[in-house]
Amino acid sequence: MKLRTIAGFFVVLSLAIVLTGCASEQKTEYAKPVIKTWTKTIDEKEVRYMTIDGVMVHEKDPAKQPLPPIVTPGTPSCGEKAGTAPSDAVVLFDGTPEAMKNWTNTRGEKTKWIFADGALECVKRSGYIQSKEKFGSCQLHVEWASPVNVKRDGQGRGNSGVFLMGQYEVQVLDSLNNITYADGQAGALYGRKKPDVNVSREPGQWQTYDIVFHRPIFNKAGEIVKRATFVVFHNGVLIHDYFDLSGGTGWGGPHAATEYVAHADKLPLKLQDHGNPVRFRNIWVRPLKD
Numbered sequence: 350m351k352l353r354t355i356a357g358f359f360v361v362l363s364l365a366i367v368l369t370g371c372a373s374e375q376k377t378e379y380a381k382p383v384i385k386t387w388t389k390t391i392d393e394k395e396v397r398y399m400t401i402d403g404v405m406v407h408e409k410d411p412a413k414q415p416l417p418p419i420v421t422p423g424t425p426s427c428g429e430k431a432g433t434a435p436s437d438a439v440v441l442f443d444g445t446p447e448a449m450k451n452w453t454n455t456r457g458e459k460t461k462w463i464f465a466d467g468a469l470e471c472v473k474r475s476g477y478i479q480s481k482e483k484f485g486s487c488q489l490h491v492e493w494a495s496p497v498n499v500k501r502d503g504q505g506r507g508n509s510g511v512f513l514m515g516q517y518e519v520q521v522l523d524s525l526n527n528i529t530y531a532d533g534q535a536g537a538l539y540g541r542k543k544p545d546v547n548v549s550r551e552p553g554q555w556q557t558y559d560i561v562f563h564r565p566i567f568n569k570a571g572e573i574v575k576r577a578t579f580v581v582f583h584n585g586v587l588i589h590d591y592f593d594l595s596g597g598t599g600w601g602g603p604h605a606a607t608e609y610v611a612h613a614d615k616l617p618l619k620l621q622d623h624g625n626p627v628r629f630r631n632i633w634v635r636p637l638k639d
């Protein structure tokens with residue numbers, strides 16, 4: 350009898366753990382679409398109907414299914430000729446000296462990074478640069494070029510970084526014939542995930558990152574309830590396919606990355622000063638829903 354009681358206690362405990370686990374998983378799930386289907390007989394034929402969240406599939410009435418807003422696309426960059434942003438983007442750097450006003454150092458003061466030949470260039474020991482405007486989840490387009498004069502190796506060669514929300518680094522590095530740890534080469538989510546492939550161009554050539562980032566979400570206690578996700582294209586090639594970031598990307602020691610630390614819903618975009626004169630251009634952001 351006593352053994353049965355103990356066994357019963359553990360069964361109840363296990364169930365509680367399973368149920369609690371399910372409940373916490375459900376917290377992070379997106380709402381599932383409501384799909385309804387039915388059939389009607391028209392001209393003696395059975396026609397199938399479907400609504401998704403109350404909207405009929407192939408609905409033509411814009412009052413019931415509004416058409417998407419019209420966006421004028423930008424132009425792609427080609428070699429030394431920089432492209433342009435789509436019409437609904439927040440343009441942070443368009444190759445004009447006036448665009449420098451969109452940036453400050455991390456203390457909110459005038460940056461010491463320089464404007465040179467239509468690009469924004471890092472100056473050694475000037476510190477990170479950050480956008481005045483703050484962003485959360487977003488689509489980001491940014492172009493960069495490591496120095497044409499190759500100096501040093503590994504993490505010392507053409508190092509910079511694109512920091513979403515000033516926190517989560519997509520590594521910038523001259524990674525052509527430059528051996529370093531895989532989770533620290535160009536396109537890596539620093540210390541957390543290597544790029545799926547190495548699509549690096551020659552030093553000095555312009556390279557693109559197209560990033561779809563969804564910010565992490567924290568509860569009031571500062572605990573993570575939804576992790577950040579990344580989709581990243583490097584020079585048009587997919588290198589992170591909806592990756593669920595397991596923590597921070599900061600330096601946590603030679604073999605460790607930092608953990609998530611709760612932060613605001615919107616923060617500046619930062620570019621890293623790692624001591625190398627890396628150039629940036631054609632930087633634009635489209636804010637997204639979380």
Ligand code: MG
Nearest residue numbers: 508509510521
């Ligand atoms: Mg870096």
